[in-house]
Amino acid sequence: SSMEALSLSPPMSPPVILTQDELKKIAAYKAVEFVESGMVLGLGTGSTAKHAVERIGELLRQGRLTNIIGIPTSKKTQEQAISLGIPLSDLDSHPTIDLAIDGADEVDPHLNLVKGRGGSLLREKMVEGACKKFVCIVDESKLVKYLGGSGLAMPVEVVPFCWKFTANKLQNLFRDSGCVAKLRKDCKGEPFVTDNGNYIVDLYLKKDIGDLQVASDAILRIAGVVEHGMFLDMATTVIVAGELGITIKNK
Ligand code: ABF
Numbered sequence: 001s002s003m004e005a006l007s008l009s010p011p012m013s014p015p016v017i018l019t020q021d022e023l024k025k026i027a028a029y030k031a032v033e034f035v036e037s038g039m040v041l042g043l044g045t046g047s048t049a050k051h052a053v054e055r056i057g058e059l060l061r062q063g064r065l066t067n068i069i070g071i072p073t074s075k076k077t078q079e080q081a082i083s084l085g086i087p088l089s090d091l092d093s094h095p096t097i098d099l100a101i102d103g104a105d106e107v108d109p110h111l112n113l114v115k116g117r118g119g120s121l122l123r124e125k126m127v128e129g130a131c132k133k134f135v136c137i138v139d140e141s142k143l144v145k146y147l148g149g150s151g152l153a154m155p156v157e158v159v160p161f162c163w164k165f166t167a168n169k170l171q172n173l174f175r176d177s178g179c180v181a182k183l184r185k186d187c188k189g190e191p192f193v194t195d196n197g198n199y200i201v202d203l204y205l206k207k208d209i210g211d212l213q214v215a216s217d218a219i220l221r222i223a224g225v226v227e228h229g230m231f232l233d234m235a236t237t238v239i240v241a242g243e244l245g246i247t248i249k250n251k
Contacts, residue, residue, distance in 0.1 A: 018243060021047070023139035024103075027241035028052035030248075031101045031135045032059070034237075038067045040094045042127040043081055044102025045074040045120040048137050052101045053077060057084025071097055073127050074120040075195050091130055100131040104231070104238075105152065106144045107136065111238050111251055112212060114147050116155035116229030119184070119194050125227055128234055136235040140242035146208035147230060148177070153202030155184070155229040156219060160191070160199050166224035167201045173218055178206030198226050 018026070028051035035041060035056060043053050059065040061084075070086045071094060072078040081088055091097075102124060106114035113136060115121050128134045148154050158166045163183060171181040184192040184200040191199050209215045212232050219228045233251075240247045 015243075020139055020141065023241040023243075024048040024137070025051040026246060027137035027139065027239045028101070029055055030239050030241070030246055031137045032056055034099060034133070034135055035059075035065060035068070035101075037065050039098040040069045040071065040089070040096070042097045042100025042102065042131050042134070043070045043072045043077050043086070044100065044137075045077045045124065046103040046118045048103035048139070049077070049101060050080065052137065053080050053086070054084065057081070057086050060084075060086060069094060071127050073100075073102060073124040074118075076120075091126060095130060097127060097131040099133045099135065100128045101135050101137060102128060104136050104138055104142055104235075105229070106147055106150050107138055107142050107235075107238055107240070108144055108147050108149075111136075111235045111249060112147055112233065113231040113235055114154055114229050115231055116157070116200070117153060119155070119192060119200060121155055121229045122157050122194065122196055122198075122227045125231065128231065133236045134234055135237045135239060137239050138241070140240050143240065147212060148203075148205035148208060151204070153182075153184075153204060156201045156203060157194055157196070157198045157226040157228070158201050158224050159226060160197075162224065163191075163199050163201065166222060169222045169224070170201055170203060170219065173222070174203060174205060174209055174215070176207075177209050180204045196226070
């Protein structure tokens with residue numbers, strides 16, 4: 001993988017402290033530089049991807065981009081794109097996507113990702129799996145040594161039917177990593193329901209889970225599991241915005 005570091009400010013200027021949201025916006029705008037007129041675009045979900053979608057809408061409005069078709073990764077992004085006047089379609093009509101831009105919850109040194117804390121992992125995986133290029137945009141807080149290493153959730157989308165049974169299977173699968181499986185709740189304390197009518201079981205890990213491909217296969221073999229939030233070998237580029245500048249990591 002190659003790395004390119006760009007300085008945000010000239011060497012002698014005083015340091016500027018950027019908020020996390022400003023860093024997200026910097027990464028998002030950088031990613032939109034990869035967008036060309038005529039592209040079919042995967043539109044990501046979350047507070048980072050939101051900036052990219054907004055920027056694409058702005059460039060369309062200014063006539064600096066034309067002939068774009070967006071494929072949204074969630075109902076929320078679909079609404080945002082409609083409000084910005086971005087023409088939309090779906091994977092049925094456009095099974096190949098030129099470029100997707102989306103955020104992530106964790107990025108490991110091999111550019112494997114954890115996604116889905118926003119709850120949109122299934123549509124994201126379908127869309128980003130159909131992309132020639134997937135540019136992932138994050139602020140530096142998302143970088144981890146290993147997936148699960150932030151101590152935050154590793155999400156798994158499950159069917160609501162006997163979700164406890166499925167959650168127990170998941171917890172047992174990773175018991176050597178100290179796994180605790182919890183059903184995600186919404187702000188009212190009800191089960192969180194995904195865009196696809198499913199539930200999310202969040203896995204909390206104390207140690208790394210070893211071979212990620214083996215773990216992925218094992219999760220997907222459990223009946224009741226729809227999809228998990230590990231995106232292995234999918235990002236072709238990760239743009240990281242940090243206090244010291246932008247780093248672009250390529251596969
Ligand atoms: C989506 O948004 C999800 O896959 C991920 O869970 C989340 C990241 O959100 P944010 O950009 O708000 O941190 O990309």
